[in-house]
Structure formats: C-alpha cells, structure tokens
Amino acid sequence: MWIKESRILPSILLLILIIGCQNPKPKEQDLMRIKSANKENTKKVILLMADSLMAQAIDQGIREHELPAFKFLINHGQYYKDLVSSFPTMSVTIDSSLLTGKYPDVHRVPGLTWYSAGDKKKINYGTGPMELLRHGINPVLTDALIHLNGSHLNRNLPTIYEDLARQGLKSGSINGLIYRGASDHKLSIPGWIQGPTSLPKEIQVKGPDFLSLGSLTNPFEGIKNLPDGITNRLGINNNFAIEAVKYLIQANKLPDFLFVYLPDLDRELHKKGPTELNGVKKLDQQLQSLLQTFGSPEKALKDAIIIIAGDSGMTQILPAEQNPIIDLSSMFGDARILRPGEAVSKETEIILAVNETMAYVYPLKAERSLRDVANLIKNDPRIDFIAWKEKDWINVIQGSTAKQLKFKANGNLTDAYKQSWTVKQDSEILDLRVNAAAHSLDYDQYPDVLRRLSGSLDSHPGKFLVVTAKPGYELADRSSPTHKGGGGHGSIRKMESLVPLIICGTDQKPEYLRIVDLKAYLLNLLTTGKH
Template identity: 25%
Template sequence: MPRKLVLTVIDGMKPAMLERAIATGRAPTLKAIRDRGAYVDDCVAAFPSVTPVCAASIATGATPDAHEIPSMNWFSREEGRYVEYGSSFSASRKFGVLRSLTDTVYNMNARHLSRATPTVFELLDDAGVRTAGTTYLMYRGRHEHHVTTDTPLARIANATVFREPVMGPRELFYADLFASRRTGCRGQFGMPGARDAHTGCVGAYLEEHDLYDFMLFSLPDNDTWSHRNGPHAQATSIAAADRQLERLVHAGGGLDRFLDEHAMIVMADHSHTQVERRIRLEPAFADWSLARPNGGGSTDGEIAISPAQRSAMIYVLAEERRSQRAAEAAKVALGVPGVDLAMRRAAPREGVIESERGELHFAPGGDLVDLRGRRWSVDGELAAIGGRIEDGRLLSSDYPDALGRVWSALTCPTAGDVLLSAGPGWEFVDWGGAAHVGGGSHGSLHRSDSLGALLWCGVGPARRDAREQWTVRDAFPMVAEHFGVAAPAGTAR
C-alpha cells in the first residue's frame, strides 16, 4: 500500500492570503508542504464557483454536466420546487428549515449527486483503500452509517429530522450527526467556528489509531470568516486552519516525520472577492409570473429565480417558447445593475455569452484550443469574456477556462435556462434577503473569486508546469493515481 494521503480542503482560500499567512510565519505547516512540493496560485474553480458545485467537482473529478450539482439554490423541475443548500439561515427559513437540512445532509449525496460519477470515497472503497472523511458536503461512499446519539443535541436531531442512515467512507464524521467511532471530539452540530477544530480533533484520533489510508480533511471555517470579514482578513483564518493541520501532523510524530511518511494535497474549492453592492433580480421581473418559496412544497410560475451569492440562474418553467423566453429573460437580467454576464444555450450544441461588451456564440469542437486542450468554435465578440486568440489558442485571463466552465454549467441537466455572473463588487441577494456586503463572497465566472490555491507534496507531478492550467478537478486523478486506481473516464477533462 502506498503511503497515506491526506486531501485537505480549506474552503475559499485566497492564494494571496495564503502567501501572506506563510510570509508572516502564521502557517508553518502549509509552508512546509509548499516548500517540499509544488504550489499553484491560480487553480480554477467550477462554475458557478459556489461550494456545493466545487465540492462535487473535487469529490468526483467531474464537471457539473456530469455530477449534476448546479448551484447553492436551484429549481427541481422533477419535483416542481426549489432546492436550498443553506445560502443563509433566512433563505433556509423561506424554503423550510427541515427541507433545507434534508436536502443538504441527505438528498445532495443520495439523490442529487449523479450516480454515474463515483466519488473519491467510492472509487477507493471499491479498491480496498481505508477511507475517512470529516464534515464535507460530498461524503458518499460504500459504508453505511447510522445517526449517532452520543450527545443531547444529536439525540434531539435524531428524534426530529435525521433518522436515516447514509452511505459514506469507512470512517465518517459529519457534524456530530454521523460518527463511525467514539472519539470524544465534538463539532457543535457543525456550527461555523467549531468545524475546523472538530476536523483537527478527529484527524488526530484517526492518525493516532492508524485508521485510514486516505482522508479528506475538511477545514471550512475560512469561508465563513471571509464572508463576514472580507477576503483580506483571511490570513487569520488560514492561520487557524494551519493549527488544525498541526494537530494532525503532531499526532503523526511531528512535521518532518509526518511529511516523510504521508502524501499531502491542500486546496481551495474557490476564492473570495470583496462585496460592496447588492443585486436584486425580482423587481426586474415584476411583469413575469415568478415561482416563489412556499416552505419546500411544489410551486407554480412562469419562471424560477435561483440566486447563489455572485451567481444566479433563471428557469423558464413553461416548455412552450422556452428558448425564446430564455433569451428574453437574459436581456432583462443584463439590464440589472451589477449583472456582468448572461449565459444560455441557443441550440443543443451552441452556447451564448452576453455582456455589455458584446455577444459571443460558441460550440464545442473547432480550430481554437483552450489551456485545457479542448477545442472550440466561436462567433461574435470575444470581448464578452475578455478573450483573445494567439496562435490558434483561446486565452481569457479575466474569466479563466471561460468556455469550458460555461458549457459544463449550461449542459448540467439540473441547471437553469439562463446563468448569470455578477460583476466585481456585486452579489445577488438570496431568497432570505441576505448578502455579504462589507465582507467577501464568490460564485461568479470572474477570476477574482474563481482562482484558488493548490499545493501538494509526496504525490502528483514534481512541478506545477505539468499542466498549463489547473482546476479543482485535478486533485481526483492525483489521488487515484497515488493508490494505483484507474480514474473514471471523463474526470479532470
């Protein structure tokens, strides 16, 4: 068996803030990993660059068209209702707190995440690798776990909402709800500010008792801190995350010994950018019949609007004139201050990106090659994505991997008919009326919240230039290759 591998996800870690934390001596463990291996300061998030979509891409190595998680908030055509994964507590109340919790804890993995895209836990479980995971949105594996009753809060939750078992990695620890072993670690029911410490405690226990070969070590509190305090305050929360990594390596004999005996991948799922202004879509569609939240049940309307931080989707619910109405909705949305891009499909194999800079039509296949090696044909204004062509190569630094990310989002079976991306400084108000003005946020196609940090040692290529452009999907094949397991076709394309 190869040496143990730990995949650490520091939610929303901005590369510049990682570098500041290292430079000021506040992140010695992350510094050691960087110095021993490779570092990428522009790893591209999925689109929309919100946590459920990016977490699914990390866990499966697939794009949204394959894993089928479209956003933080979306409309299920099959059930005729909104799905809300916890944009804010006020948004969850609009859709029904119990419904939102059920969708987030159970349905996201059991029903919404495509069965055709195995998770890293499923892949390694099938190969006999001892898998483990701490609280992370994507946990689906091959081992059944029942709700724990070790704490009074867990017993209350078990009596009211969380009664069904879940399928997860061999060792699963999820917000005090599921715990495969009695570790003595408490996560305060997954409350922000306590989640990293719970991961550090569980990780140290697993290391001390030799209970894993692969562990997903989730550190989400950096994201909450950044939402509240802004992305430029992240050096503090990254330092806090580093202390939990330090607990893990201390349990493994100290930093040098641990890194000699373990492979490490540390990554962000997306980045963060400062939010200064709000975008409200509802007033612009006052003349349209809008499907509204009603506590989680079925709802009617001509369109459904799904805001998700710095991204949003519009669903045309009537099949008649669906394409035409989508084009009309895109025009309306582009007239709203703060909306930067409106994206839709003009034909089964053609996408459209519209902005005040022009309109760009594109399709897979053609003479242009992007930095991921995919081919495209384009017609219209490349200025819509700040793009240019050099020697047959399509470049778009302001909107990294623009066509690939947009196309995979547009062709996601559960996505809206129109996708929206906010301009720098703007955020869509969620259904609960919440936004992060004065703090940080993410979700857009823009580089400001799409480029996160990725570093590794003891695994993968020796240098970052092994790929011209790295994305969050690239961790999956690195893990698979480390354990000698063939990654499914279509991952990290």
C-alpha cells in the same frame, strides 16, 4: 450569531438554537474497518480542503512571518496559486467535481440552490437562516441529508471513495458534504428534528469506509472527546476535524485516503472580506499541530502525502452605501416570481436560484424566450454577463454594453486543456485570447470559462439562464443571504475561481491544475505507489 451561508450543515445549528435541545449521540463505530490491507510502508494521502483559502493570504502571511506551517510545507513541496475551481464556485458543486472528476454537466449538482423541473420544486441545501425558515425546514433538510448524496449526485458516476473500494483500498471523510461511497452508515436524527420534518430517526447512507459528519455521525464518540456540541456548530469546525485526524495518526488508523473539510476560514471571510488574515493564522496553527502529531513536520512528509487546497476564492463585496446588492426580483416588473416556501403552480412565471455572485434564472412561460429575459437583466451596470443555451450554441451577453458572444464545443480553436471550441462574435466578453493562425485560445480573467460555463448550463434539465455579478456586487432574491462589506463567491472570474494547491510528500504533479482533474491525480498516487 452569524451563521455560515455557503455550507449545509450549519443551517441545522439554527434549528438547535430555535428549539433548544441537545443532539443525542449516534452509536455508530467504524474505526475498526479502516485498517488498510495495503502495505504498511505505503504512504497515506491526506487531502485538507480549506474553504475559501486564497494564495494572496498565504503569501502575505508568509511575508509577515505569521505562517510557519504554510512556509514549511511550501518550502518542502509543490505550491501552485492557480488551481481552477468548478462553477458555480459553491462548495457542494466544487466538492462534487473534486470527488467525481467531472463538471456539473456530468455529476448533476448544479449549485447550492437550483430548480428541479422534473420534481417541479426549488432545491435549496441551506443557503442561509432566512431562506431555511422561509423555504421550509423539511425540504431543506431532506434535500441536504437524503437527496444530495442519495439521488442528486449522479448515481452512475463513481466517486473516488467508490473507485478505491473496488481496488481494495480504504478511504475516509471527515465533515465532507459529498461523501457517497461503498460502505453503509447511519445518520442519527434526534426526535425534536423529526417532529417538524418528515425525517426518520436514522437515515441509511453510503459513504467511505470511515465517515465522520459532525454530530450526525461521530465514530469517535466514547473514544475521543471532540468539539461537536451546540456551541461548536455540531462538529462542523476546524478543531473537530484536525483533532480527529490527529487521533487517526496517533492510533495508526489512517485510511489510504482521507478527505478533511475545514470550514472556519470561509465564515470569517464572508463576514470581514478576503483580506482578513486571522483565519489563515489560526489554520496555520492547526496545521502545525497536525504535522507535529507525526513526531515532526519532516517525519510527517516521510509518512504521508499531505495536500492542502482551497475550494473557491472570494471577491470583496462593496459596503452598503455603495449599493452592492442586485435585487433580481425587481427586474421582472409584475411577473409572478416564486416566493420562498411557495409551491410551483401554473401561475409561476419566474424562478430565481441565487448562489451569491451567480444565479440561475428560470422563465417558465413558453412565450417568454431566454433572450427576452436576458434583455431585462442586461441593463443593470452591475451585471457581468448573462448566458443561456440554444441548441448546441451557448449565447453570452455582456451587462450594460449588450456585446454578444456565442460558442460551442468542437471546432478549430484548442485551449490549454486540449478542449476544442468554435467561438463567434466578440471574444472580449469572456476575455478570450484567440490566436486564429495558431488555432488556439487562452483564458485570463475567466479561467477555463468555456468548459465551466457550458458545464453549468448542461447541469440539469430545463430552460434557464446563468447570471453573474461584476466584482464588488452580489445577486439576491427576497431572502438571500448577503455580505455587504464582506466577501462573496459563486461567479466565474479568477478572483473567485483560482485557489492555492500545496502538495507535500511526493514529486508527482497533476496533469492539469483544475479541481476537476485532482481525482485522477489522487487515484494515480494511491494505486501506482509512485511518490
């Protein structure tokens, strides 16, 4: 059975299959508290985040007359093909940027896996089944279920759920991994998981008014039968999420803002590659069902603002015979590289945190400079670039050519987002279009690269490099999940960074087409009432 690597909760499914026990149902019910004090005729906002949804697939499906729901929504709304994701293009980081309105230098969730210098341990929220077993069940589940929302996500930075609560508006999350809010909830952990871990029977968490997280907290239990068992990935699936939304519509219990995570497409594309259309067709059928729940698609857009977005794109990974996997651990000779599950010690020299097509590399020995490490990596022709920070400057070396660039915030060049920069040396490395006379720069192959790259390099304390792979290739450590012949993401190129955004039920437009700017846009829709 193939298990999705780029999301957290499906890793728990592996434990169920190993131990073979059933998950007892949580008792929490919070449907009663989501009735809005807002005016009844005020439009609700539903944001559907479809993991790895790409505009190319939507366009092809519409040309082939296979996507009637998408076609209707596009014809009756706004359709953008170039919404810029966060970086790395991994779901926990992207969702954190969406819900806080900040890049990882502020929200502090650097990736699906990273190294905490303060705790002297590698953080892994569940990259794949092999790493789950080797890294250790207890640390993975503890970081994913307790620390991610509880302490890793910047406590001083409000999420959209917390902002809405302060304004007296109701919000909800269905299967979102980043969910911190103002209301108390409980995640129910069955005894057979508590045995091999230090997890308690119940985990107290903060979330929006309404929180549904698969089998861990299912407020529909006893009210509506949803697919949340072992064979349905514990409820982390499209059918669960769509049926849950449909119930809220039918029961007239939609909160003012509802975030809905739809994971199924990502699994198919990781396995079959980004040109696979079957997953988009299934998603279209689910969207059609949701629209009809309002009475008709037309009535849906009168009653609600419906927003559909992808979180990241995907690159086609070359087949196995074309050597697509870049083994980072082989580049450091006999250096002592931290093994999965091993504790960091005085002997540890290198730590690798691989996020599919990007990676963080941490040299722990003072005598080994970041440039020295970059020089070891740059000669592999499959490497796109290596970047690191020295004082205020960010240095970038292009793989195989050794061309160099350096940049820092503030300067006489201004980009389309009104961010100013100083750029020196070879700007072609990051495909920057510099117009010195106009004091401007534009992005192409690497959208918003200066801000997103600096955001990742300031996302957590320590000395480290960012490494990205060229299209078609994927980075790996000893037990990293790989996708030979399938699809991968993580890096900063536009194929993995540009995602579709469909907005229906309002003429209001976002100021900028970046995921990091959607929070301000959503708050404006919800608090001003201007549709």
